[in-house]
Amino acid sequence: MRRTILLSTAIISFSILSCKSQDKLNNTTQQLSLKETQETNNMKSFISIFEIPATEITRAIHFYKAILEINIEKMEFPEMQMGIFPYEGQMVTGVIMKAEGYTPSANGVTIYLNGGNNLQIILDKVEKNGGKILVPKSLHADESGYYAIFLDSEGNKIGLHSPN
DSSP: OHHHHHHHHHHHHHHHHHHHHHHHHHHHHHHSOHHHHHHHHHOOOSOOEEEEEOSSHHHHHHHHHHHHTOOOEEEEETTEEEEEOOOTTOSSEEEEEEETTOOOOSSSOOEEEEOTTOTHHHHHHHGGGTOEEEEEEEEOTTSSOEEEEEEOTTSOEEEEEEOO
């Protein structure tokens, strides 16, 4: 029951944030040219929300803020803490979650974060901020770009992808 309440709270929070973000996005989209609007509206993603488990929310937020150079908003609810990745203009919402049932792991699904133009810039900050590099910057087999895999400060296996 607690988990259902926690998940419901998180979904409602995301819905509110998404609506605010969508309103701003709609205003921006109206200012774009027809071609840009068509390109924006045709973008699709199979991913809607991703959650990265944390045992120490402050440490996890600091880790991702440091390596990605982004602001992460911390939110607290009864029995749950979240760090919300920037969501404006994004198709996918990402959060760091500390709650019952969220256990960091190097097993299972791997999320690949956008490594920008060159993922090595981010990768160079991983170990300095408490992470561990598992796979250094490597060329994809089909030569479509580069990837790397690391453990974050919580022990989650996370990937990076970049074109260069």
